[in-house]
Amino acid sequence: MSKGNLPLNDLASGAGRVDVLIRxxxxxxxxxxGLRNDVVVVLHLMGGPGPPRRIKFDGSIITGIHAEERSIAGVIKKIIATPLPPIGHWQEVSRGLSHSGGALNTTLDEWKGAPLVALDAQAPRLWQE
Known part of the structure; x- marks a missing residue:
């Protein structure tokens, strides 16, 4: 859901499983x-009406995040109600929280050269027990 109304009382089905992204x-x-200060989370909202939108949570500087699904859903709801910035331009919503237009390939292009890890359930084990 990249645009529209995010139903806070029905995150599991009425919001296109945005509850999974929040968790x-x-x-x-x-x-x-508290918060991990070495983490950046970028959510890619690609479903529903509207073009793809990215929301970035920067753990090193973010403030005002509470450990409750509805609280984070409320933050996302406010963001998707605002006009979408151009692709590649991160617009700060509040300290440590920003959004931009673009899809997964836009983010991967921005991270070119950075170490990336893809989690795959079918991948070989990293260590032996």
Whole structure:
């Protein structure tokens, strides 16, 4: 859902499973005692009406994030209600939170040369038990 209304009371089905994105964001950013400051999460919203949108959470400087799905959903809802910035231009919404137009290939182009890790359930094990 890159544009439109995000139903906060029905994140699992009424919002195109945005609940999964929110849980992944929470798992990446939050610890039991605060925020990870060495993490950047980029969500790619590609479904629903409107062009693709990216939302970036920068753990090193973000403020105002609470460990609750509806809180993060509210942040996303506010962002998708705003006009979409041009592809490649990150517009800051609040400290550590920004959004931009673009799809996955745009992000991969921006990260060219940076080490990337793709998680694959069918990949060989990284270590032996």
């Amino acid at each position: 992944a964001t929470m798992a990446a950013l939050l610890t039991s005692h």
